[in-house]
Amino acid sequence: MTDRNPTPGRIQKAPENFLSPEKMEQARRARRSFMGKALAMGAGASAATVAGAARADDPAIVKLPAHTTGLGQPVAARGYGSPSQWERNLQRRESPGLTRVSAASVSFAPLQGMFGIITPNGLHFERHHQGWWDIDPSQHRLMINGLVKEARVFTMDELMRLPQVSRIHFIECGANTGMEWGNVAVPTVQYTHGMLSCCEYTGVLLSTLLDMCGADTKKGRYVLAEGADGSSMTRTIPMANALDDVMIAWAMNGEMLRPENGYPLRLVVPGIQGVSWVKYLRRLEVGDKPYDAKDEVLHYVDLMPDGTHRQYTSLQEVKSVITTPSGGQVLLDKGYYNVTGLAWSGRGRIKRVDVSVDGGRNWRTARLENPVLPKALTRFNVDWVWDGSPAVLQSRAIDETGHVQPRLNQLRAVRGTRSIYHNNGIQSWKVAESGEVFNVQLN
Amino acid sequence: MTDRNPTPGRIQKAPENFLSPEKMEQARRARRSFMGKALAMGAGASAATVAGAARADDPAIVKLPAHTTGLGQPVAARGYGSPSQWERNLQRRESPGLTRVSAASVSFAPLQGMFGIITPNGLHFERHHQGWWDIDPSQHRLMINGLVKEARVFTMDELMRLPQVSRIHFIECGANTGMEWGNVAVPTVQYTHGMLSCCEYTGVLLSTLLDMCGADTKKGRYVLAEGADGSSMTRTIPMANALDDVMIAWAMNGEMLRPENGYPLRLVVPGIQGVSWVKYLRRLEVGDKPYDAKDEVLHYVDLMPDGTHRQYTSLQEVKSVITTPSGGQVLLDKGYYNVTGLAWSGRGRIKRVDVSVDGGRNWRTARLENPVLPKALTRFNVDWVWDGSPAVLQSRAIDETGHVQPRLNQLRAVRGTRSIYHNNGIQSWKVAESGEVFNVQLN
Numbered sequence: 001m002t003d004r005n006p007t008p009g010r011i012q013k014a015p016e017n018f019l020s021p022e023k024m025e026q027a028r029r030a031r032r033s034f035m036g037k038a039l040a041m042g043a044g045a046s047a048a049t050v051a052g053a054a055r056a057d058d059p060a061i062v063k064l065p066a067h068t069t070g071l072g073q074p075v076a077a078r079g080y081g082s083p084s085q086w087e088r089n090l091q092r093r094e095s096p097g098l099t100r101v102s103a104a105s106v107s108f109a110p111l112q113g114m115f116g117i118i119t120p121n122g123l124h125f126e127r128h129h130q131g132w133w134d135i136d137p138s139q140h141r142l143m144i145n146g147l148v149k150e151a152r153v154f155t156m157d158e159l160m161r162l163p164q165v166s167r168i169h170f171i172e173c174g175a176n177t178g179m180e181w182g183n184v185a186v187p188t189v190q191y192t193h194g195m196l197s198c199c200e201y202t203g204v205l206l207s208t209l210l211d212m213c214g215a216d217t218k219k220g221r222y223v224l225a226e227g228a229d230g231s232s233m234t235r236t237i238p239m240a241n242a243l244d245d246v247m248i249a250w251a252m253n254g255e256m257l258r259p260e261n262g263y264p265l266r267l268v269v270p271g272i273q274g275v276s277w278v279k280y281l282r283r284l285e286v287g288d289k290p291y292d293a294k295d296e297v298l299h300y301v302d303l304m305p306d307g308t309h310r311q312y313t314s315l316q317e318v319k320s321v322i323t324t325p326s327g328g329q330v331l332l333d334k335g336y337y338n339v340t341g342l343a344w345s346g347r348g349r350i351k352r353v354d355v356s357v358d359g360g361r362n363w364r365t366a367r368l369e370n371p372v373l374p375k376a377l378t379r380f381n382v383d384w385v386w387d388g389s390p391a392v393l394q395s396r397a398i399d400e401t402g403h404v405q406p407r408l409n410q411l412r413a414v415r416g417t418r419s420i421y422h423n424n425g426i427q428s429w430k431v432a433e434s435g436e437v438f439n440v441q442l443n
Numbered sequence: 444m445t446d447r448n449p450t451p452g453r454i455q456k457a458p459e460n461f462l463s464p465e466k467m468e469q470a471r472r473a474r475r476s477f478m479g480k481a482l483a484m485g486a487g488a489s490a491a492t493v494a495g496a497a498r499a500d501d502p503a504i505v506k507l508p509a510h511t512t513g514l515g516q517p518v519a520a521r522g523y524g525s526p527s528q529w530e531r532n533l534q535r536r537e538s539p540g541l542t543r544v545s546a547a548s549v550s551f552a553p554l555q556g557m558f559g560i561i562t563p564n565g566l567h568f569e570r571h572h573q574g575w576w577d578i579d580p581s582q583h584r585l586m587i588n589g590l591v592k593e594a595r596v597f598t599m600d601e602l603m604r605l606p607q608v609s610r611i612h613f614i615e616c617g618a619n620t621g622m623e624w625g626n627v628a629v630p631t632v633q634y635t636h637g638m639l640s641c642c643e644y645t646g647v648l649l650s651t652l653l654d655m656c657g658a659d660t661k662k663g664r665y666v667l668a669e670g671a672d673g674s675s676m677t678r679t680i681p682m683a684n685a686l687d688d689v690m691i692a693w694a695m696n697g698e699m700l701r702p703e704n705g706y707p708l709r710l711v712v713p714g715i716q717g718v719s720w721v722k723y724l725r726r727l728e729v730g731d732k733p734y735d736a737k738d739e740v741l742h743y744v745d746l747m748p749d750g751t752h753r754q755y756t757s758l759q760e761v762k763s764v765i766t767t768p769s770g771g772q773v774l775l776d777k778g779y780y781n782v783t784g785l786a787w788s789g790r791g792r793i794k795r796v797d798v799s800v801d802g803g804r805n806w807r808t809a810r811l812e813n814p815v816l817p818k819a820l821t822r823f824n825v826d827w828v829w830d831g832s833p834a835v836l837q838s839r840a841i842d843e844t845g846h847v848q849p850r851l852n853q854l855r856a857v858r859g860t861r862s863i864y865h866n867n868g869i870q871s872w873k874v875a876e877s878g879e880v881f882n883v884q885l886n
Contacts, residue, residue, distance in 0.1 A: 065582065067672055067723065072574020074545035075703075076537045080565040082523055084577050084706045087699050094519045102517035115645035115694035116609035118561060122523040123698060131515020134527050139508065164781050166559035166812040166822050202558035229510055251558035253696070255566060256530050260518075263527045280510065338607050369609040371814040379609050 082122070090114075092123055095191055103131035104231075106173070108194030111323045111342070116369070117168070117377040119197035121253050126260050127173055127195065127274060129231035129295075135280060137264035140228070142248065146286035149214025156264055160250060162204040167247070167270070168376045170198040170344045172316045174273030174300050174421040180408065181419045185439040189326040192427065192439065196342070198377035201268045203249030206242045210286070217243060220286035224293070225267045228282035234293040235276040236312070237269060239286075245270045245375075248281065270375040271346030272314045273421075275300055305416035316346035318405050319424035320353055320380070320397035331435035334388040339366075343378045345399035350378040352398045357384055359392035359428065359442055360407070366395070391431040392442060408441060525565070530556075535566055538634055546574035547674075549616070551637030554766045554785070559812070560611070560820040562640035564696050569703050570616055570638065570717060572674035572738075578723060580707035583671070585691065589729035592657025599707055603693060605647040610690070610713070611819045613641040613787045615759045617716035617743050617864040623851065624862045628882040632769040635870065635882065639785070641820035644711045646692030649685045653729070660686060663729035667736070668710045671725035677736040678719040679755070680712060682729075688713045688818075691724065713818040714789030715757045716864075718743055748859035759789035761848050762867035763796055763823070763840035774878035777831040782809075786821045788842035793821040795841045800827055802835035802871065802885050803850070809838070834874040835885060851884060 083090070092107040099105040107126040109119060126132070137156045145151035173195035179186050186192045210217065223242045227233040237246060247268040250256060257263040262279025269276045275295060290296070290312065302310035320343035325331060339357075343350045349372055354363035366380035380395070397405045408425035430440040526533070535550040542548040550569040552562060569575070580599045588594035616638035622629050629635045653660065666685045670676040680689060690711040693699060700706040705722025712719045718738060733739070733755065745753035763786035768774060782800075786793045792815055797806035809823035823838070840848045851868035873883040 065578075065671070067576035067578055068675075070673055071546050072571065072576045072672060074537075074574060075548045075569040075571055076535060076545075076550040077575075078703060080525055080534060081701055081703060082565075083698055084580075084700075084702050086577070086580055086707075090698070091523060092519060094517075102519075103514050105518045107519040113699075114697045115607075116643040116697050118643045118696045120696045120698045121563060122525075126518045128515065128518055131517060132520075133510035133515045134529070135508075135510055137527075137529055161778075161780055163826060164558075164783065164824055168814070200559040200561045228508070229515060230513055232511075253563045254557045254559050254561045255526055255533070255563045257527075258524055259527050260521060260524060264529075335604075337604055340607065371611070371816060373814060381607055383606060 090123075092125060092194070093190065104129050106195060108190045109197055111189045111194055111196070111321070112326050112329060114323065115379075117198050117342070117379050118253065119199055121199070121255070121258050121261070124197045124199065124252075124258070124261055125173070125195045128229075128260070129233050130229055132260040133229055133280065134259040135228065135264060140264050140280075140282070142265060142281060143283045144209055144213045144215075144286075145283070146224070147216040147220035147288065148210075148286055152213050154209075156250065159204055159248065159265070163208055164202055164204055165247065166200055166202040167245070168198065168200045168371075168373050169268060169270040170196065170316075170375065170377045171268075171274045171277055172196045172319075172344070174275055174314070174316070177423040177425070177427070178420040180425065180427075180441065181412075181423055182417050183441060185441055186327075187439055188328040189321060189323055189427075192327070193321045193323075195274070196344075196377075198344075199252040200254065201247055201249040202251035203247040203268065206246040206248060206267075206284070207244075209248065209284070210242065215286045217286075219288050222287050222290055224283075224285040224287060224291045225276070225278040225281060226283040226285070227262075227278045228280040233275075233278055233295060234291060235278055236290045236293065236296060237267075237272075237276060241269060241272065271316060271348075273300065273316055276314060300421055302415060302421055303418045305418075313422055316344070317422070317424040318345035318347065318350075318397050318399040318403045319343070320350075320395040320405055321427045322355070322393050322395050322429060325393065325431060325437045326429050327437050327439040329437045331386055331431060331437070333435075334386050337384045337386055338381055339384045339393065340379065340381045341366075341395050343368075343380055343395070343397035344376065345397065345401075345403065346375060347399050347401045347403060348374045349400040350397055351400045353378070353380040354396045354398075355380075355382045356394045356396070357391045360394055360426070363396065386431065388433065390433055392440065393429045393431065394426050396426055533566075535568060535637070536633065547572055549638060551633045552640055554632045554637055554639070554764070555769050555772060557766065558822075560641050560785070560822050561696065562642055564642070564698070564701050564704070567640045567642065567695075567701070567704055568616070568638045571672075571703070572676050573672055575703040576672055576723065577702040578671065578707060583707050583723075583725070585708060585724060586726045587652055587656045587658075587729075588726070589667070590659040590663035590731065591653075591729055595656050597652075599693065602647055602691065602708070606651055607645055607647055608690065609643055609645040610688070611641065611643045611814075611816050612711060612713045613639065613759075613818065613820045614711075614717045614720055615639045615762075615787070617718055617757070617759070620762075620866040620868070620870070621863040623868065623870075623884065624855075624866055625860050626884060628884055629770075630882055631771040632764060632766055632870075635770070636764045636766075638717070639787075639820075641787075642695040643697065644690055644692040645694035646690040646711065649689040649691060649710075649727070650687075652691065652727070653685065658729045660729075662731050665730050665733055667726075667728040667730060667734045668719070668721040668724060669726040669728070670705075670721045671723040676718075676721055676738060677734060678721055679733045679736065679739060680710075680715075680719060684712060684715065714759060714791075716743065716759055719757060743864055745858060745864055746861045748861075756865055759787070760865070760867040761788035761790065761793075761840050761842040761846045762786070763793075763838040763848055764870045765798070765836050765838050765872060768836065768874060768880045769872050770880055770882040772880045774829060774874060774880070776878075777829050780827045780829055781824055782827045782836065783822065783824045784809075784838050786811075786823055786838070786840035787819065788840065788844075788846065789818060790842050790844045790846060791817045792843040793840055794843045796821070796823040797839045797841075798823075798825045799837045799839070800834045803837055803869070806839065829874065831876065833876055835883065836872045836874065837869050839869055
């Protein structure tokens with residue numbers, strides 16, 4: 001559960017600067033001579049000035065680089081393309097040892113170097129129960145059966161002709177931030193919170209399909225969703241969700257689903273933990289009681305202090321995390337920083353995010369970036385001038401239903417320390433005098 | 444300016460089905476025997492039923508496929524990943540012959556096979572004036588000079604520490620749909636409207652930088668933006684825009700800009716034609732008059748019927764287009780279709796989109812998908828039951844300022860037929876009795 005990638009980064013790329021001690025000192029020296037003195041910008045952007053930005057006569061800008069004098073590469077030369085060669089370091093990463101088989105494992109999204117609310121498909125976290133497949137869509141079918149007037153089987157072509165919707169939603173694994181229940185302070189936000197992504201999905205509402213099949217939505221209080229991969233992943237979806245905003249999606253972020261995200265068809269269950277977003281979706285069955293599938297009985301349950309298990313706790317409660325500065329990053333100077341992070345709630349829209357830089361004694365309200373959408377990530381930003389002394393950064397989200405993100409110890413008081421799933425506690429990042437940022441468990 | 448890619452597609456993938464006549468007949472036959480009869484769904488989704496969807500006893504679903512019985516691929520096996528092998532056909536494409544040098548050319552986004560409003564970075568259209576570069580961000584600088592109290596040079600690191608915003612905006616080349624001014628009916632929506640994309644950008648507002656440099660925003664009525672590539676692309680930005688919503692962006696859709704989109708720094712000028720979104724941005728100069736740069740004097744001007752040129756017509760007016768069904772696609776059956784498309788306006792939010800299936804005699808209001816954001820693409824959907832007779836599909840957008848998308852002939856009456864730029868006329872797609880869809884210029 002440690003960061004496998006301590007490769008020295010580059011000083012100019014603040015969000016992903018995993019620096020070795022030598023590189024840090026080198027960077028500090030270079031920066032001192034280059035900038036003269038630190039950015040001394042006020043907390044309010046409108047009153048801001050920078051003393052000591054690089055001068056126009058810096059020799060680095062006098063020599064004309066090749067890209068200014070030569071002919072560049074032609075259009076379409078990169079085909080579908082990929083990020084810059086200078087961004088190779090930023091990628092989703094497996095956490096070795098987390099599971100026994102890498103076909104049934106996790107790769108985490110690198111939140112520390114990401115921006116806004118949209119997760120590009122190439123950085124979307126992965127969680128497979130028996131590996132991923134690239135299924136031929138012409139052979140794929142979706143069956144709907146159970147308490148319906150007429151059981152049906154749909155081809156992809158038939159589904160893609162139906163009334164479609166496009167919506168932006170977050171997906172979070174129920175086990176996200178799971179190691180923090182105990183006293184394991186996972187070092188970086190990629191591994192504490194990286195089983196989290198947010199995309200624009202396009203598909204048909206489940207309510208449309210249930211209507212077409214004449215589902216009995218009174219007796220049929222549940223829908224079983226079943227995937228086509230070897231794990232036979234099945235999950236029970238309450239009918240209230242099914243008739244509300246559950247989608248059968250074929251596209252994410254403008255293009256067809258990626259194979260690792262369930263191509264060609266995935267169930268999208270807004271606000272509900274990722275395991276219910278069944279990939280390679282092949283069957284939906286309407287039934288009159290919960291199905292108690294293996295992943296509802298043995299996994300994704302919460303072990304309480306008295307030894308009992310909470311079951312069907314699927315909703316992802318209000319939560320937030322600061323992504324920059326965060327564990328593993330280094331502040332190279334005193335002065336102004338933009339503190340940024342993500343907030344979300346399975347119950348609806350984010351109403352407010354507060355940020356503390358003193359471990360929760362004082363809180364300031366962050367700016368929320370538009371759009372603020374129900375059951376979607378919301379990006380927040382807040383000004384901070386670091387005076388060089390130790391600080392503890394925290395964020396606390398409040399959603400439109402009034403739910404407030406709890407402190408970790410408030411959660412532990414009720415649920416103990418043996419849970420894995422459903423930790424929405426406040427995350428604390430300690431900034432040391434050296435500028436290094438650590439994960440600490442304060443309260 | 445023709446579609447280079449008549450490769451037969453697959454029947455189940457309606458939006459990208461470029462079918463040969465043989466393949467079409469083959470698909471029709473297969474479909475008839477497979478489905479029994481066509482989808483006979485009513486126009487209202489809530490009252491919908493399908494007669495003739497595939498039966499559960501279809502032999503295709505009885506044999507268990509490999510992905511159900513075997514172990515799949517491990518997490519992170521694909522690294523950054525790419526779309527499914529079954530989606531290779533869908534990519535941005537150059538239009539051969541459009542320009543003399545492919546380093547100064549265009550690749551178009553495949554709108555006919557895209558969904559929602561977010562353009563994935565791998566399908567974002569390209570327009571280079573002297574090719575693309577992958578610039579080392581540690582060497583890149585942004586200078587601000589001219590009518591400012593103190594000229595400054597910023598490193599990427601310094602910029603990325605500043606107050607940041609994230610916003611979703613469309614970008615459209617001023618020459619998009621340019622061939623339609625005359626009587627050239629370009630066959631597919633990829634080539635008629637594919638110089639259009641929409642992403643979530645993250646960066647610092649230009650107003651923040653101007654404030655930091657003490658810009659004279661009264662005498663300084665304009666800002667010159669200059670790129671670092673060999674084309675020395677420079678564009679004049681009015682101060683009103685500069686102080687409003689213009690951004691210096693380093694990220695799109697959650698990750699750093701792609702090299703072909705201006706990595707590491709791009710000017711984002713919401714609502715304004717793409718040429719002003721200067722890539723590889725290296726300098727901003729505050730001045731007291733427009734700069735009359737080469738791309739403002741010789742290009743991106745509108746040739747009027749009297750022989751004069753309109754200059755500095757930079758705003759992208761209200762516009763929309765149906766992306767499915769669209770030119771080059773084939774409707775394989777009568778019955779229900781979801782008609783979908785995009786609408787946008789450089790003046791603000793889309794208020795309404797109307798759709799006609801009879802060449803503009805009657806109009807119905809389409810559903811707008813959330814979010815509906817200012818100066819961003821808006822996705823619309825509307826139900827349609829095709830009775831098998833010829834039809835002409837059109838969409839007409841209205842923005843929140845009251846501007847209405849004009850008919851092509853209304854534009855021509857004022858501006859003649861010799862323009863290249865700034866065509867926001869209504870697009871007409873004719874559905875023939877055969878199901879084939881053609882670009883026609885009706886009115």
